[in-house]
Amino acid sequence: MKRIVIxxxxxxxxxxxxxxxxxxxxxxxxxxxLTNNPHAKVLDRCKQLNVSAxxxxxxxxxKTDDVLNLLHSAKPDLIVLAGFLWKFPEVILxxxxxxxxxxHPALLPKFGGKGMYGMHVHEAVVxxxxxxxxxxxxxxxxxxxxxxxxxxATCPVLATDTATDVASKIHELEMKHFPLVVEQLLx
Numbered sequence: 001m002k003r004i005v006i007x008x009x010x011x012x013x014x015x016x017x018x019x020x021x022x023x024x025x026x027x028x029x030x031x032x033x034l035t036n037n038p039h040a041k042v043l044d045r046c047k048q049l050n051v052s053a054x055x056x057x058x059x060x061x062x063k064t065d066d067v068l069n070l071l072h073s074a075k076p077d078l079i080v081l082a083g084f085l086w087k088f089p090e091v092i093l094x095x096x097x098x099x100x101x102x103x104h105p106a107l108l109p110k111f112g113g114k115g116m117y118g119m120h121v122h123e124a125v126v127x128x129x130x131x132x133x134x135x136x137x138x139x140x141x142x143x144x145x146x147x148x149x150x151x152x153a154t155c156p157v158l159a160t161d162t163a164t165d166v167a168s169k170i171h172e173l174e175m176k177h178f179p180l181v182v183e184q185l186l187x
Contacts, residue, residue, distance in 0.1 A: 002028035002186045005076040007084035008035050010118075012042025014082035014103065014174055019049050021179035028186050032074045036061065036086055062089050071096070078186055081140060082178070085117055088140050100140040101185065103178050105170045107152055108136040112145030122163035122170065130157050133166060135173045137181045151181045 004022065008015045012033070019030045033046045033053040046053035060066035068091060071079070081088070081102035093100060104112060106121045111133075116124070125133045134154035139147035153176075155169040 001026070002077040003075055004028055004030045004078050004080055004182065004186075005071060005074050006030055006033045006080045006082050008033060008040065008042040008082050009037050009085040010040055010042065010083050012040065012045045012083070013171070014178060015042050016045045016049065017175050018080065018082065018179055018182060019046070019051055021183075023049075025183070028077070028183070031076070032070070034067065034070065036084070042083075058086070061086065065091070068092055068095060078182065080182060083118075087114075087144060088142075090142050093140065093142060098139060101150065101182070102138055102140050102145075102147070103174055104136045104138065104145050105133075105167075105174070106136065107132070107134045107154065108138060108145050108149060112136075114144050116145070119163055119167060122166040125157060125166055126161060126163050129159075133157050133170065135170060135177065137178065150185070151177065153177050 006015045015033055022029045030051055033042060033051055035042055035055045038055040043053050056067050079096055079100040111121045111124050132154050134152055136149055137151040138149045141147040153173045155173060157166060
């Protein structure tokens with residue numbers, strides 16, 4: 001069975017969606033969720049779903065091998081960033097080449113880079129009067145949102161849409177497509 005490790009920073013709706021999706025599959029499962037936020041709602045979701053979850057601090061992530069050692073113990077076939085906000089250290093990327101992916105709430109290369117996450121992205125999309133947006137699932141490299149694109153899905157942005165409306169459309173795309181793309185990558 002293939003093993004998935006998820007990194008999340010916040011509420012964990014994408015993590016929960018992935019966990020539930022793979023709970024019904026025999027070929028893969030989410031074996032561990034890691035978060036940089038000890039108060040993240042994702043920890044509560046994991047507890048309810050009976051999935052191991054741990055929080056770590058910046059020192060463990062960037063200055064020591066603590067998180068890398070956790071990953072080595074977990075033996076992931078794929079590392080999935082689902083709302084994880086920190087830049088990924090090169091030492092982990094080098095240990096897991098082409099095994100770390102992320103979902104971004106816009107059509108990269110538009111609206112990517114440092115500080116472009118969550119509502120910041122949706123507000124920028126609306127302010128820029130975009131007529132279309134979407135999600136990008138991409139490999140993670142040493143730069144924010146610059147890894148090779150794996151998949152994109154689009155949705156319209158209406159002239160009357162608010163950032164909250166756009167966020168809702170993006171959330172639907174993530175819920176629908178992210179588990180399917182992860183499943184394809186594991187085959």
